[in-house]
Amino acid sequence: MTRTPDVRIPEANVIHSRLRLRQLRLMLALQEFGSLRRAADHIGMTQPAATKMLHEAEDLLGVELFERLPRGMRSTPFGETVIYYARMVFAELSGMREELVALQSGNLGRVAVGAIPALASGLLTRTIATLKQSHPRLSMSIQVDTSDVLVQALLQDQLDIVLGRIPAGARAEELLFDSLGEEALCVISGAQNPLAKATQLSWAELQNMTWVLQQQPSPMRAIINQVFHNARVDIPSSIVETTSIMTLLSLIQQTDMLGVTPLSVVEDYPGRDLLAVLPIKFEARLPPFGLITRRHRIQSSAMQAFMNSVRAEHALAK
Secondary structure, eight states, rough: OOOOOOOOOOOEEEEEEHHHHHHHHHHHHHHSSOHHHHHHTTTTHHHHHHHHHHHHHHHEEEEEEEOOOOSSEHHHHHHHHHHHHHHHHHHHHHHHHHHHHHHHHHHHOOOEEEEEEIIIIIIIIHHHHHHHHTTOOEEEEEEEEOOHHHHHHHHTSSEEEEEEEOTTOOOGGGGEEEEOOBBBBBEEEESSSSGGSSSOOOHHHTSSEEEEEOTTTSHHHHHHHHHHHHOOOOOOOOOEESSSSHHHHHHHHHHSSEOOOOOOHHOTTTTTTGEOOOOOOOOEEEEEEEEEEETTTOOOOHHHHHHHHHHHHHHHOO
C-alpha cells in the first residue's frame, strides 16, 4: 500500500483525537517481532483485527508505516518516526503511573539531578535544604560532574534535570535551557602562598606553577586553555585534574598549587580567609549556567518543585 507523495498529513488535533494507544502498541510490537501474526499475539488480538488496525492508522496518517515483505514486515521511514514517538508516549505513561503511586503514598515523587561542582556546594545545597523542609518525602538523587558528562546522561534519560551549562557540541535542539546567570572566574591560591601578597601578576609568571584544573573537555578547562593561548603562554605542564571542588580547595590550602574557580565558590566557602584571589586579569567568562531539561519530556511534579526552588534560591542570593 504505497502512499502518494502529495497526500496531506492530517492536522495535529485530528491525530490527537483519532490515533489510539492500541495502534501505537501494535506498531511497537511489529517493530519488535517483524511479523503481523506474532505482533497480534503479543498484544492479545487476532491477525485480521491487527491488519485492520494497521490499515486504519496508515489511512489516518496518510503514509505507509510498514513495508510488506515476502516474509514479515519492515518499518518505513514514516514508521520509524511514529515508533520513536510511540516509545516516548509509553515512557511518559509509565512515569505518570509512578508519580500517581508516589502521590497516593504521600510522596511528591523522585527527581534525579545533575549539578556542576561550582553550583553543588552553594545553590544546589540551599535548594535541597529548602525542598526537604517543604517536601520532606521528596526523593532526590544527586550526581556532581562536569556539564559535558551530565548533559550526556540527561539525553540518555539517566537524569531528569541538569543544573549546569550547555557544553560545546551538545545536541541543543533536544534541550531546553532556562538561564540563571553568568559567573566570573578567578585564580585562587592558599592564603599562605607567597603569590597571595602580590599586587599584580601575569599569566607568564604563573605558567610554571602546579595547577588544579577540571578535566577536558569541560567548559571551564576550555576557557583556561584559551586564556593561556591568548596570553601566548604554554599551557602549564604540571596539572592535577579533578571535578571535585572540595579536593581543589583542600589542595590549594595545603600546598602552593593554584586553581581556577567561579568567584561565587570562594564567596560561599566557609573557610574564605584560608584562600586568596590572585590579582590577575581574567576577562573570560563561562557560558551562562541554568536549568537544563529534555525538550520533549513532560515535567513531573517533582521536577517542577525542584526547578521552582532553584529559581527562588537563586533570586534570594542576588
